[in-house]
Amino acid sequence: MNETSPLGAYPTTRLRRLRRSAWLRRLVRASRLCQDDLLWPVFVQEESGGPVSSMPGVERLSIDQLVKESHRAAQLGIPALALFPVVDDQHKSPHADEALNPDNLACRAIRAIKKEVPEIGIIGDVALDPYTTHGQDGLLAADGSVANDPTVAVLCNQAAILAQAGCDIVAPSDMMDGRIGAIRRALDAAGHSQTAILAYAAKYASAYYGPFRDAVGSSKALGQNDKKTYQMDPNRSPQEAWREVALDIAEGADMVMIKPGLPYLDVLCHIAQQASVPVLAYQVSGEYAALQAAAAQGWLDFRPAQMEALSAFKRAGATAIFTYSALETAVWLSE
Ligand code: PBG
Numbered sequence: 001m002n003e004t005s006p007l008g009a010y011p012t013t014r015l016r017r018l019r020r021s022a023w024l025r026r027l028v029r030a031s032r033l034c035q036d037d038l039l040w041p042v043f044v045q046e047e048s049g050g051p052v053s054s055m056p057g058v059e060r061l062s063i064d065q066l067v068k069e070s071h072r073a074a075q076l077g078i079p080a081l082a083l084f085p086v087v088d089d090q091h092k093s094p095h096a097d098e099a100l101n102p103d104n105l106a107c108r109a110i111r112a113i114k115k116e117v118p119e120i121g122i123i124g125d126v127a128l129d130p131y132t133t134h135g136q137d138g139l140l141a142a143d144g145s146v147a148n149d150p151t152v153a154v155l156c157n158q159a160a161i162l163a164q165a166g167c168d169i170v171a172p173s174d175m176m177d178g179r180i181g182a183i184r185r186a187l188d189a190a191g192h193s194q195t196a197i198l199a200y201a202a203k204y205a206s207a208y209y210g211p212f213r214d215a216v217g218s219s220k221a222l223g224q225n226d227k228k229t230y231q232m233d234p235n236r237s238p239q240e241a242w243r244e245v246a247l248d249i250a251e252g253a254d255m256v257m258i259k260p261g262l263p264y265l266d267v268l269c270h271i272a273q274q275a276s277v278p279v280l281a282y283q284v285s286g287e288y289a290a291l292q293a294a295a296a297q298g299w300l301d302f303r304p305a306q307m308e309a310l311s312a313f314k315r316a317g318a319t320a321i322f323t324y325s326a327l328e329t330a331v332w333l334s335e
Contacts, residue, residue, distance in 0.1 A: 035077030040326035045086035054211035076330035080121030096131035107165035114166040124167035127174040135221030156186035163192035181251035199253035202241035205231035208286030238270040272317025
């Protein structure tokens with residue numbers, strides 16, 4: 001029957017019929033959030049205990065603390081965590097040399113988690129911004145621009161070092177052209193053919209990354225500079241995002257990421273309908289901080305607002321979601 005035909009119209013058709021009771025609403029849901037959907041981004045630093053002031057409820061953890069929390073995350077059913085190192089200033093340099101140190105903070109954290117909590121997956125960030133004095137994700141050319149191909153060469157080594165430390169999935173978040181294919185070849189050549197690549201395929205130059213940059217200390221390094229020559233312009237069409245995704249898949253990406261989350265739900269939906277690989281979404285630091293700030297004022301209730309946001313990612317087609325509330329949300333889901 002045509003839904004606009006007279007027979008399908010009110011009063012015979014009453015859409016409220018399926019909203020009458022809790023069990024009925026549960027019955028007819030098309031998507032449901034569960035623990036398997038939650039991936040946990042975490043900040044690791046050398047010292048213990050460092051709250052991130054712009055992200056209430058988020059702490060920078062020492063390796064010991066991280067191992068404990070990883071154990072909890074695994075018990076709560078979270079499949080994997082995504083590791084972001086907070087690198088001491090003394091280890092930052094213009095060429096990000098520390099990124100290639102096999103004993104750097106990220107590698108030590110990976111080895112510790114693999115040893116103590118082998119049942120949780122580890123996603124390692126591939127990008128140079130935690131390690132550069134200038135805060136850019138890549139190396140600078142003489143004119144101050146971010147140099148694509150020299151950066152890709154370093155990213156390949158960074159990815160191989162993370163894989164060597166035991167990282168299960170490497171996640172290039174840098175947005176250089178051609179890096180997925182180059183990293184795949186480098187991993188294979190180094191004997192890491194089973195290490196998967198999660199490409200931050202469509203990553204926009206967003207104002208919502210502010211609290212993350214505070215957390216890893218790259219905002220003061222970046223100063224007035226931005227990342228608009230490599231991260232995507234928010235006003236391009238979703239077709240450009242599709243082109244980024246299609247290229248990354250062709251180059252060997254096993255999964256792709258759309259980022260940020262809620263402000264780019266149209267892009268996520270567009271990609272999820274076409275992509276042949278799992279499509280992940282990232283509820284970024286600014287989205288999390290905005291909800292927390294409103295909740296702290298008493299203007300929103302964090303739990304239902306956050307559940308609604310995360311459910312929206314599922315409805316739009318996300319296979320899984322990076323969220324700073326992964327642990328808390330997993331607890332809610334188990335209640
Ligand atoms: C940088 C990186 C960023 C985030 C993840 N990796 C920030 C940036 O691009 O400046 C942001 C994540 C967040 O805001 O939660 N490689």
